[in-house]
Amino acid sequence: MPIRLDITLLSGRYDAGGGDDPHAAEWPPHPARVFSALRAVAADDELAPLAELERLSPPLIHASAAGEYRARGYVVTNARERKGTHQNHPARTAGFRQRFGSLPYDARVQFDWPDGDALSDGSLACLDRLARRVPYLGRSTSPAILIFSRVRDPEPLPGLTTYEPVEGPGTASIRVPYPGYLDELDALHEADQPAWQAAGARSRRSYREAGAEEEVPGRQPVESPYPDLVVLRFVGRRPPGSLVGRFTEALRRKVMGQTEEPLPPALHGHGLPGVPHVAYLGLPFAGYEHADGQLMALAVAIPGLDRAERRRILRGILGSDPNHSVSLYVPGIHGSFELQYSPNDPLPRSATVTRWTGPSHTWVSVTPLVLDRYPKDRDLASAATTSLVQAGLPAPREVELSKQPMTQGAIRLRPDELPKRCRGRLYTHARVMFDQPVKGPVLAGAGRYFGVGLFAPEKGGEQR
Structure with a gap:
């Protein structure tokens, strides 16, 4: 049977930037971001189910429409300097930051893996334990509850739109895990490098609203040789x-x-x-x-x-x-x-x-x-x-x-x-x-x- 991940955004918002476009918000949540959150809370003896999960096909995503918001302000930087200017944090300064996020009409999101029957019940139970440890998605200001389960009839919640992966151009480019994604995240962590470096062209999949008509082939964008x-x-x-x-x-x-x-x-x-x-x-x-x-x-x-x-x-x-x-x-x-x-x-x-x-x-x-x-x-x-x-x-x-x-x-x-x-x-x-x-x-x-x-x-x- 397929497996499902239910996500509930407790604050009713999703604080995550769009990555490629600094003036856009990420919506719906990307499976690669969720996978990184699961890896962050996993112990060394809990990695096998994640390795199985990354080998599954990209999931269906059920999510509502969402609006965008922008937050501006000055925040304390992490780097220390000889002449820090912040009054309360020695050797640090405050820098202007502008962050973007999403305000979904429904705070619930679902991922469905149709080939999830490849995962054993034990692996699914381990993934569920990891999911329940994840405190937030995106930034810490968007707390979330994550639950894995196996579903016999994977109908989405009422009011959610289904987005499916497609070959060729779609209406959205979404980051998904792939075989070897776990190893890349671990290598980046060991090198003290940020996880976004794993978000290359290989992790990008085109998604389209289920049931939407395909674009006319002659009008599909030609991809650049430089992703x-x-x-x-x-x-x-x-x-x-x-x-x-x-x-x-x-x-x-x-x-x-x-x-x-x-x-x-x-x-x-x-x-x-x-x-x-x-x-x-x-x-x-x-x-x-x-x-x-x-x-x-x-x-x-x-x-x-x-x-x-x-x-x-x-x-x-x-x-x-x-x-x-x-x-x-x-x-x-x-x-x-x-x-x-x-x-x-x-x-x-x-x-x-x-x-x-x-x-x-x-x-x-x-x-x-x-x-x-x-x-x-x-x-x-x-x-x-x-x-x-x-x-x-x-x-x-x-x-x-x-x-x-x-x-x-x-x-x-x-x-x-x-x-x-x-x-x-x-x-x-x-x-x-x-x-x-x-x-x-x-x-x-x-x-x-x-x-x-x-x-x-x-x-x-x-x-x-």
């Missing part, structure tokens, strides 16, 4: 966009120096012809009326990798600082630049993941597109199309090219300001239109791994 985008925003001074190549090269050098040997092939790119590898980006303030092209953040785009390589690269990006602060020295520029990984803080739009991921039918370059090959008969549009296709994107329906930026704030570079690996090649700004929506980040051209060839979704080109 992960780690954004490091500038704290304090921001460099001009013309220095993008120097900053991405400095970041690349730092990440490779902080990643444990042997370096993952996706990081250095050697021996991987035609396969996407890690890309370093400068994210400018571009695409808006008063945009000035300053770099708001740097970012690292990570292609789909196995969890071990992905985890090592994430550690190389963030280093050992518990506050995820990165100090970057750029040769030839006085002083260092401070970068911060803080996806749950209120951020400028250009320093968020969603700004660069779309989906959209129309994308416009914010850093020049460096052509992969010299065009025959000066057919630049054909060469630009080739660069897009070689980057793993569909052939566009229409391509517009210009020597000048085609959106406010896009970066214009002199030949000597291009990344060193791109100098001597033809380059141009571009606007491309696809027959179906495309998800970002959209990177193309010979410089896509080194800071140029970045596109932004253009207003009016969103999925219709």
